[in-house]
Amino acid sequence: MIYRPFSKTGLVTLPKEARDFLSLGADGGTITIDQLGRFQAKVTGPNSKQDELLPRRRVTDKGQFTIPTTILRAWGVTGKGEVSFHIQEPYLIVSLAGPETSCKLCESTGNLLGHPCIICDGSGKMRLHPMGALGELAMVTMKSRKYGIAFHTQGNDSGIPDVHIVSKSDLPAAYLKLVEVYFKQRLHTNMASDKLYRHIETGREVLASEVGKAFYIEAWTEQKAAGSIPENSSDYEKPHELPINEYIDQGVYVLSQNDEYELVDGE
Known part of the structure; x- marks a missing residue:
């Protein structure tokens, strides 16, 4: 994922990869943007046949556009912040990003039993998510394929989902268990009580x-x-x-x- 800051008014700059995906020229162009889920929005470029009935918004030659106020309010944003960009055909997905913090699983080392930590991708830094532990689980699930593992969740009477991991990689069983226990504890702590x-x-x-x-x-x-x-x-x-x-x-x-x-x- 690529992260970019946005201003109080929602002004944000598209990364080059996003501009290329949307087929925006050197002079910018137009896009559509619409709410998608609780903390996301979907974006289409000038040549897309998706969401043709939505109003088009201008992108400057610097790749800047303004996130609509209605979307920012739906996200609960009242000031500056950050968003992430990732491609999910046929859309560019813009997601509200939480603050960066030290990785709680590998204790900022980036290493877990001799392998890159899946939570922080080996960087030692992780992003908190506006939806808490459920959002963090969703973010890690999106990149789990490159680690050769799959996350499965199952509901129960407590309302806190059980997490199970299936692996097709050579990652040791102890690695998978640490990740599994980490998310079970995070979900329980995050969802068990009000603040x-x-x-x-x-x-x-x-x-x-x-x-x-x-x-x-x-x-x-x-x-x-x-x-x-x-x-x-x-x-x-x-x-x-x-x-x-x-x-x-x-x-x-x-x-x-x-x-x-x-x-x-x-x-």
Whole structure:
């Protein structure tokens, strides 16, 4: 994945690989961009036959374009941030990126039992995801093929999925077990309970789930007002109710980016 920062207004620069995929010329061109999932958007170029009915947006000769406000609000973004780009035919996928941090599995060494760590790709650095551990699992699953392994998840009564790994590579069984246990622990910690935050000046306390749900409803309201929700959609009259852990993940992301709030009940 390639990461790029965006401004408060959503201005971001496409990497060269993305411009080439979209067939944008030296003078730029036009693209379409539409919400895809909770923290992603799909982009098409000027020659694409996909999403032809969507409004086209200008890309400058420097490869810059502005992420629509409705998408930023749906992501819960109120300031600067970063996005990642990857190609998923027939679209360029733009994903909201979390902050970079030291890899918790290999302890920043980039090495796991003599092999590159799959979490950080051997760099010692990993990206947190706005959706928490579920998002991190999805990101690692996307690149697992080059490691010769496959992730399988299975639901249970606790609501926290079980993770199992199947390997067709020469990676040792102990390596696979460490990765499996890592995600089981991350998912349990991330999804087991709500998070309490306190406003530093006023002392007002809020739950992450409450903030996450408020942002979700506000984003739905803006998307409906902008005409982005089809009238025949099942969530046209009111937004779908999401699992509590998704509200928590959204709220944690929003509050952790706000210097006016501090976490009360620990990580």
